Amino acid sequence: MKKINLFFAFCSLFLVPFSAQAQTLNVEVGNVTYQFPAEQAGVMPYSSGTTLTVLNKAFTLSDVTAMYIDNTAVTDNTVSVDYSGTTAKVKVAGNVAQYLTVAYTNAHVSIVQSADLAQEITYTLSGTSTDGGFYMEGSYKATVELSGLTLTNASAVYSGAAVHIQNGKRIKVKVVTGTTNTLKDASSGSQKGSLYIKGHAEFAQKGTLNVYGYVKHAIKAGEYISVKNCTINVLSAVGDGINCEQYFLMTSGEINISGVGDDGLQCDIEDTTTGSTGETTDHEDEDSGNVYIEGGTLNINCSATGSKGIKAAGDVIVTDGTVNVTTTGNGVWDATDKETKAACGISSDANITISGGQITLKSSGSGGKGMKCDSVLTISGDNTVIDITTTGGMYYSNGSTENHNYTGNTDRLDSNYYSSPKGIKAGLKTKSGSSGWNATYTYAGGLVINGGTITVTTSGNNAEGIESKNDLTISGGTVTVNSYDDGINSARNMYLKGGTITVVAKNNDAIDANANMYISGGTVMAFGAGGAECGLDAAEGYSLYITGGTVLAAGGNNNSVSSTTGSQPLLSASISLSAGTTVSVALQNSSTTLCSFLVPDTYTGSSQGGFFAPMAGPGGQGGPGGQSGRGSAALITCDGLQSGSTYTITYGSSSTAAKASTTYQGM
Amino acid sequence: MKKLVLFLAIFILSVSLSAAEYNYLVFTSTSGTTTALDVQNLTMSVSGSSLIVTNQAGNKTFALAELKQMQFSEDGTVTGLENVLNADRPVQVYTTDGKHIGLFENLIEATQTLTQGVYVITDGKNSQKIVVK
Numbered sequence: 001m002k003k004i005n006l007f008f009a010f011c012s013l014f015l016v017p018f019s020a021q022a023q024t025l026n027v028e029v030g031n032v033t034y035q036f037p038a039e040q041a042g043v044m045p046y047s048s049g050t051t052l053t054v055l056n057k058a059f060t061l062s063d064v065t066a067m068y069i070d071n072t073a074v075t076d077n078t079v080s081v082d083y084s085g086t087t088a089k090v091k092v093a094g095n096v097a098q099y100l101t102v103a104y105t106n107a108h109v110s111i112v113q114s115a116d117l118a119q120e121i122t123y124t125l126s127g128t129s130t131d132g133g134f135y136m137e138g139s140y141k142a143t144v145e146l147s148g149l150t151l152t153n154a155s156a157v158y159s160g161a162a163v164h165i166q167n168g169k170r171i172k173v174k175v176v177t178g179t180t181n182t183l184k185d186a187s188s189g190s191q192k193g194s195l196y197i198k199g200h201a202e203f204a205q206k207g208t209l210n211v212y213g214y215v216k217h218a219i220k221a222g223e224y225i226s227v228k229n230c231t232i233n234v235l236s237a238v239g240d241g242i243n244c245e246q247y248f249l250m251t252s253g254e255i256n257i258s259g260v261g262d263d264g265l266q267c268d269i270e271d272t273t274t275g276s277t278g279e280t281t282d283h284e285d286e287d288s289g290n291v292y293i294e295g296g297t298l299n300i301n302c303s304a305t306g307s308k309g310i311k312a313a314g315d316v317i318v319t320d321g322t323v324n325v326t327t328t329g330n331g332v333w334d335a336t337d338k339e340t341k342a343a344c345g346i347s348s349d350a351n352i353t354i355s356g357g358q359i360t361l362k363s364s365g366s367g368g369k370g371m372k373c374d375s376v377l378t379i380s381g382d383n384t385v386i387d388i389t390t391t392g393g394m395y396y397s398n399g400s401t402e403n404h405n406y407t408g409n410t411d412r413l414d415s416n417y418y419s420s421p422k423g424i425k426a427g428l429k430t431k432s433g434s435s436g437w438n439a440t441y442t443y444a445g446g447l448v449i450n451g452g453t454i455t456v457t458t459s460g461n462n463a464e465g466i467e468s469k470n471d472l473t474i475s476g477g478t479v480t481v482n483s484y485d486d487g488i489n490s491a492r493n494m495y496l497k498g499g500t501i502t503v504v505a506k507n508n509d510a511i512d513a514n515a516n517m518y519i520s521g522g523t524v525m526a527f528g529a530g531g532a533e534c535g536l537d538a539a540e541g542y543s544l545y546i547t548g549g550t551v552l553a554a555g556g557n558n559n560s561v562s563s564t565t566g567s568q569p570l571l572s573a574s575i576s577l578s579a580g581t582t583v584s585v586a587l588q589n590s591s592t593t594l595c596s597f598l599v600p601d602t603y604t605g606s607s608q609g610g611f612f613a614p615m616a617g618p619g620g621q622g623g624p625g626g627q628s629g630r631g632s633a634a635l636i637t638c639d640g641l642q643s644g645s646t647y648t649i650t651y652g653s654s655s656t657a658a659k660a661s662t663t664y665q666g667m
Numbered sequence: 668m669k670k671l672v673l674f675l676a677i678f679i680l681s682v683s684l685s686a687a688e689y690n691y692l693v694f695t696s697t698s699g700t701t702t703a704l705d706v707q708n709l710t711m712s713v714s715g716s717s718l719i720v721t722n723q724a725g726n727k728t729f730a731l732a733e734l735k736q737m738q739f740s741e742d743g744t745v746t747g748l749e750n751v752l753n754a755d756r757p758v759q760v761y762t763t764d765g766k767h768i769g770l771f772e773n774l775i776e777a778t779q780t781l782t783q784g785v786y787v788i789t790d791g792k793n794s795q796k797i798v799v800k
Contacts, residue, residue: 023689023706023739038689038706038739039797040778049716049731055775061718061731067711069692095779119779 022073025094027052027059028066031087032102034059035074036094056098077119081109081134083127083151096121107131108157113138113167125149125163133186135159141169141199146181146209153186153194160189160215161196168199168222175207175230182210193220193243200224200246203232203253213237218260221245223270224283227296229253237261241300245270247283247314249292250321257300264300264325266311267291276314276350289314289349293357297322305332305365306341315351316373323359330404331367331395331419340397342367342419345388349374351445352426354452355381361388366404367395367419370456375445377426377468379477384452388423393461395419405461420464423456423481427469429491443492446470449499451477458483465503468492472513474499474522481505482602486512487526496549498522504602505529509537510555513544517559520548527577527603527632528555534667536635546570546637552583552597554632561635561664569660570637573649577632579603581652585636588646588657595638635664689739694720697735702727703743761787 023038036054044054052059079100080091088107092100099117103110107129113121113136122143125134128150135158136142144165151162158164162183165171173195175181185194194213200223203209208231211218218237219225224246234241234257241257241264242248248267257264269276269289280286291312298321300309309325310316327343334341345361346352352373361370370388371377379386396406396418410418415431427445447468454477456465465483466472472490475497481487487503487510488494494513498521503510510526511517517538526535535553538544543562551570554577561570571585577599584596636649641660649656691703709722718729738745760768760777763785771777777788778797786797 025692025739039687041739042774043736043738045736046731046734049734061713064713069706069709095775 022071023069024072024074025054026066026068026070026072027054027064029059029063029102030065031104032090032092034092034094034097035072036097037074038069040094054097055094057094078122078124079111080124080126083107083125083129083132083149085129086131088127088129088132103158105157108133108135108153108155110135110158111137113140113142115139125151131155133157133159133162133164135161135164135166137166139167139169141171142167143172143174145174145176146179146207147176148179149181149183151182152184153189156186156189156191159196160186160191161194163195164191165197165199165201167197170200170202171197172202172204173197174205175203175209175232177206179207180210181207182212184212185214187214189215191215193217194237195219196221198222201226201244203227203230205230206253207231208233210235211237213239213241217241217243218257219243224248224286227251227253227255232256234264235259240264240266242266244268245289246287247290247292248312249283249294250296250298251294252296254297255299257298257302260302260307261304263304263307263311264302264309265291265298266308268313279315279317291316291348293318293321293323295321298324300325301328302326302343303328305329305343306334307343308347309345309361310347311344312348312350314349315353316346316348317352318354318357318359320356321358323357323361325360326362326364327368328364329368330365330392331397331402333397333399333402335399338399339416340367340395340419342369342392342395342421344369344372346371347373351375352377354379354384354386356384358385359387361386363390363421364392365395366392366421366460368392368421368460369425370423372422372425373445374428375426376448377424377445378448378450379452379454380450381452384454384477386452386454388454388456390421390423390458390463391460392421393463394421407461410462420462420485421458421460422464422467423458423483424466425469426467426472427491429469441491443470446492447472447490449474449477449479451499453478454480456481456483458485460484464489464508465505468494471495473497474501476522479503480600483508486510487528488512490514493518496520496522496524501525502600503527504600505533506604507533509534510553511535512537513542514539516542517544519544519546519551522549524549524551524553525597525600526551526553526555527599528553530556530632532556532667534558535633537667548639550595550638551636553635557633557667558635558664560666561662563662567662568637568639569641569643569645569662570635570664571641571647571649571658571660572664572666573634573636573656573658575632575634575649575651575656576654577603577634577651583634583636583649583651585638585641586648586650588648590648594640594647595636597636633666635666687741689741691740691743692720692737693740693743693745694729694737695735695745696729696733698733701745702729703740706739756790758788758790761789763787 025036027034101112124145126147131154133153201221216239218234221244225244226249231254236259241260325345329343331342393405396403426447433440463484465481465487468490473495476499481503485508487505492515494517496519502525504527510528535555538559544559547566581599693703720727
């Protein structure tokens with residue numbers, strides 16, 4: 001082994017020096033240095049005493065400020081731009097010199113690639129300038145390395161963008177590991193982004209990029225954007241924080257967006273004439289408008305009126321990662337569309353599909369929503385966690401008068417004039433006939449929950465928890481809703497097949513289907529308000545069908561239950577409920593509990609009373625017994641109930657008896 | 668042990684292959700006269716119609732109008748390589764053990780296409796061994 005080491009040392013001493021003798025011809029034209037390795041330079045012809053040509057790059061000799069030979073090692077296919085104050089030094093590898101036209105004004109650098117270029121060039125940008133810019137134009141894919149670059153464009157020479165890549169191909173943006181980079185664009189320009197890339201931008205490496213957009217967006221790509229590993233901080237933008245077309249894909253890294261005048265992240269369809277391609281294999285030639293979150297952390301704070309944290313013309317697909325969006329903007333009147341618009345954490349013109357990740361959405365403005373889509377919203381995945389909180393009230397505007405906490409009746413109000421706050425809204429209900437009470441509608445999309453832990457809290461006036469504008473199906477997961485208005489609402493049929501659903505609605509129905517409601521499985525605890533508000537409510541002329549599941553529904557009333565094939569017997573009673581009360585059911589004179597429920601802490605009783613009329617229970621118990629809860633009409637069902645049998649319902653220290661039936665006559 | 672020996676062999680080979688030294692810059696006048704200058708600390712500047720070349724040996728002035736070309740040289744002589752490089756002539760590329768790699772439009776295209784290694788390149792009249800890094 002010692003011999004080997006000695007041999008290695010020998011090699012190092014006597015052979016390495018040979019490799020250090022790489023001669024390079026440097027041709028300086030002002031602040032631009034073209035570097036030609038000797039082994040590549042070949043014959044360098046002079047012409048007419050005025051021109052020198054090296055590797056097909058012609059230099060006008062009167063423009064050459066210096067030529068010298070040194071031992072600089074040159075990496076093929078590279079260009080470096082080093083900014084310092086009001087100047088920038090550019091170095092161009094000789095093998096690509098013939099394909100590049102370099103110009104500069106002080107620290108503003110322009111590089112135009114010729115159409116003949118057939119190899120990828122890496123542009124490495126570094127240094128600091130308070131009035132500089134980098135403009136590159138071409139038609140061959142390129143890499144831009146941000147390697148400790150602090151660039152403020154103050155005078156918009158070649159572009160107002162700090163970095164402007166006028167190249168429609170793939171542009172890899174390497175935010176070099178260990179470096180911090182800051183870009184600010186010129187407020188006097190007309191650029192679309194402080195960092196503008198005409199083509200598709202692939203962000204990579206583990207550095208940090210801070211971006212300020214003083215004219216429009218902070219980061220704008222004409223095609224798709226993908227983000228891997230790096231940290232991107234959008235600290236200011238007149239428009240969107242990040243705006244792209246085709247699709248947006250985040251697989252890792254961290255994006256923080258704040259201080260924006262419009263949406264946090266917006267993705268549009270590039271070819272609106274042809275329309276969406278939908279998702280394609282490996283995203284090849286994809287123009288979907290989709291937003292994919294597959295990993296990493298995305299933190300967005302939006303304060304503009306009607307702004308969206310994430311806005312996609314296509315689908316929003318979350319499979320992993322962490323998404324935190326806070327919107328604080330109020331609703332606003334859109335004079336172009338002549339309708340109100342409201343803020344939203346995640347908004348899709350198509351589908352939202354969430355199968356993983358941790359998503360936290362907060363909205364405090366009038367009409368503000370957590371998440372909404374025009375088509376189908378699907379939530380699944382054992383590890384999916386979604387937490388949504390909205391605190392804003394209803395927004396009203398007719399274009400001249402607005403109200404950020406509208407309390408008027410909206411039953412006959414054109415929907416263009418108001419935006420209701422909601423935790424989740426999925427699907428579209430579109431008026432297709434006459435207006436008013438005679439209006440007819442078409443329905444699209446809907447909501448499907450197959451798994452996950454979903455918590456929705458709304459506290460503003462008229463704020464529903466979860467609403468589907470078409471059918472709604474829950475077959476798994478843990479869904480907890482505390483709402484001001486309806487807890488869970490569907491414009492059409494509702495199917496509760498599984499999962500654990502707990503709903504407390506303070507001022508309206510807990511679970512409300514505007515068509516039939518079918519409960520066939522899962523555990524459902526639904527606490528509606530008092531008076532006419534229900535725990536479970538189906539629309540007039542429609543029915544509630546219960547063929548399975550473990551259910552406690554309480555409110556001022558409950559919907560009638562119709563018998564159907566396989567109906568599961570149920571119990572009805574008027575009982576007093578309060579937070580922390582345990583409600584259990586046992587066959588009369590039996591100690592075997594068939595089912596039990598714990599009234600959630602958020603339940604404060606039916607605020608409008610209900611028809612509390614406790615029945616005397618076995619053992620002389622009865623009455624509220626000093627409990628603080630309000631009277632509630634309760635429906636209870638679970639596996640094991642026999643129609644015609646009598647059961648004891650125990651709630652707190654009280655109890656009552658009820659006979660099981662497959663039907664119930666409620667409201 | 669075998670891996671280490673193999674690594675060292677490759678290391679030595681690669682170092683040796685990249686050890687080409689271009690110690691001279693050879694200027695050729697329109698009349699065919701050549702002047703080889705040592706590249707150590709060599710600088711060039713244009714002054715009016717002259718090219719002034721400075722190295723550790725001193726200054727040399729060329730009339731630009733009488734300069735045909737310049738090129739790097741390992742030994743101060745101009746090889747036939749200029750015929751290969753200068754013309755946009757097709758070149759044949761071979762490995763050092765004689766295996767034919769292919770025909771390229773010119774030397775630049777060949778060097779941009781070939782993977783790392785040592786090749787023998789010929790334009791039919793002249794041949795040159797090249798190193799692609």
